[in-house]
Amino acid sequence: MDLLTHYPALQTLGVVYLILVLKMVAVGSYTSMIRIRRGHYATAEDYALQGLTPPAGPDDDIERARRAHRNDLENILPFFGAALFYALTHPSLTMARIYFWGFCLARIVHSVAYLRQLQPHRTIAFTVGLLLMLMMVLSTLLSLL
Amino acid sequence: MDLLTHYPALQTLGVVYLILVLKMVAVGSYTSMIRIRRGHYATAEDYALQGLTPPAGPDDDIERARRAHRNDLENILPFFGAALFYALTHPSLTMARIYFWGFCLARIVHSVAYLRQLQPHRTIAFTVGLLLMLMMVLSTLLSLL
Amino acid sequence: MDLLTHYPALQTLGVVYLILVLKMVAVGSYTSMIRIRRGHYATAEDYALQGLTPPAGPDDDIERARRAHRNDLENILPFFGAALFYALTHPSLTMARIYFWGFCLARIVHSVAYLRQLQPHRTIAFTVGLLLMLMMVLSTLLSLL
Secondary structure: OOHHHHOHHHHHHHHHHHHHHHHHHHHHHHHHHHHHHHOOOOOHHHHHHHOOOOOOOOOHHHHHHHHHHHHHHHHHHHHHHHHHHHHHOOOOHHHHHHHHHHHHHHHHHHHHHHHOOOOOHHHHHHHHHHHHHHHHHHHHHHHHO | OOHHHHOHHHHHHHHHHHHHHHHHHHHHHHHHHHHHHHOOOOOHHHHHHHOOOOOOOOOHHHHHHHHHHHHHHHHHHHHHHHHHHHHHOOOOHHHHHHHHHHHHHHHHHHHHHHHOOOOOHHHHHHHHHHHHHHHHHHHHHHHHO | OOHHHHOHHHHHHHHHHHHHHHHHHHHHHHHHHHHHHHOOOOOHHHHHHHOOOOOOOOOHHHHHHHHHHHHHHHHHHHHHHHHHHHHHOOOOHHHHHHHHHHHHHHHHHHHHHHHOOOOOHHHHHHHHHHHHHHHHHHHHHHHHO
């Protein structure tokens, strides 16, 4: 038996989740890129390594990228486990695609809007992703109970 | 073959994990609610959207809710993967229920105690959750090795 | 059917992931240990419980341990889901062991280097872990698509 053919929603989830992992890595790499370009690091040993002196305060763009990244941890990571159980309840493949791709798109828009300081786009994207996750969670709970 | 009937502990984990996802969403929504009520946001573009001026410093209750949320990420998310492997080792369903529901209850008490500033209740709930996770991890490692 | 024998890479992932969970718990416990030893806590209620007065500013070592812990959340947790899908694509067990154990070792070195302020060791360990994850993610995407 092969799990990915027995549970077709699992195959879709794999593609969507791996795209979201690449997206999270992109936000993290974006933070590192600003740090390097501006010579603005997190620790004393990083400044020592570069032969730089620490700046006075935090950098707005670095803090914004870190908040975008943390928001991903708060949403994408809980989504993964919830979607895994959803896929194991033999959902309709159409509904699974709507939840998974909808969430994926919402989180990509969220990151772009966060980093480009676009409001209310960021809040709308966040809310759409959260509502899709909540509907999926409730539907899975109904199947499991 | 159906995984959720073949591995009954997986079915229990699904219910427990989805409840914990809802709990994490509740902590995140609580943070947003205080932000909106007090007009205290994270970014300049949020203040611009609302036509507000940023306050002088951080808000104690918002920072507390953010720490409670981060503590969830540090504990509930690692627990999920560990519990998944535990469920795949065909554990006794009684032990699985003790670990899963015990952890779930401990984390709910932890959040309530954190937000209501109840000490030592918060530390006790944190410790109970962590010990249950560690016992489950060690028991799973013994089965896998 | 037993998943852990049908997917041998899953068995390896279980051992590696549980070791990484113990490593994350170790970083978290290290933070708590410094907090207790120095009487430097996160919230007013913690100081009240201990009968202590809050110090003036943040503690460098506590903030460093917290950043090391957060870096784990940003890397180990996304890795878990990606590795799970990788294991389900029936990879060569040799490649799976290289990815899993290589990532595990890189993340252990990263934590030690972070807490001991060793640079460029920390950055090298971070980069090795990230590259192994990215290669695994791309290889899995190719299998799934």
